Amino acid sequence: MAGPRPVVFSGPSGAGKSTLLKKLMKEYDSVFGFSVSHTTRNPRPGEVNGKDYHYVTREAMQKAIDKGEFIESAVFSGNMYGTSKAAVQAVQAKNLICILDIDMQGVRNIKKTDLNPIYVSIQPPSMAVLEKRLRDRKTETEESLQKRLHAAQVDMEFGKEPDIFDVLIINDHLDEAYGQLKEALSEEINMVKKASLSS
Ligand SMILES: Nc1nc2c(ncn2[C@@H]2O[C@H](COP(=O)(O)OP(=O)(O)O)[C@@H](O)[C@H]2O)c(=O)[nH]1
């Protein structure tokens, strides 16, 4: 596929993926672009349709999957999520580094494609910290919180598998984790910056 290598962020719900990738896209807005996934979950307060996700019905999503419009899709905590071909192409057409925020099923499925991204695992320092962050975020019902915590236990093991991820970041102190992320992606960031200067 054309353009610079995409970057996949994965890790348990509440690990800090959105926080870190939003920081990165704010500091380097001419370097990174976000692959806007589709989901059947409801928007949270402050989330914007077409920016955070494309919010769709199950029927619409299943239809689009059946038509072959998705690179990958998965069910997480009872809702469907997926990366459309159009979402990735929209970012790559601008020659930006495409950021994908996907769960571990997504990671396994992307590994079967020719996308060839850099895989970044974002992990919390502990389950206890993860639970506190998810509770303090106040986005979940008790039921969806429990589902996320259950999935997180599996995710935390998966995230430490060395053959799967290129970079492992423990998001304890945000500034330190962000520094490590920038360091890990510095080569790609500089490549895109250079290319845009010479064009
Ligand atoms: N496979 C896959 N997973 C996704 C996609 N978009 C989001 N996810 C994952 O779905 C999970 C739930 O996302 P979300 O509902 O936004 O909750 P949050 O991670 O707690 O903020 C997270 O692990 C995301 O990485 C996608 O397009 N494909």
Ligand SMILES: Nc1ncnc2c1ncn2[C@@H]1O[C@H](COP(=O)(O)OP(=O)(O)O)[C@@H](O)[C@H]1O
């Ligand atoms: N290093 C950190 N220290 C304390 N709180 C954090 C840190 N990183 C993220 N958070 C908070 O934890 C919650 C979960 O982070 P979020 O980015 O939404 O996770 P994810 O996208 O992985 O589900 C948010 O309320 C966020 O503000």
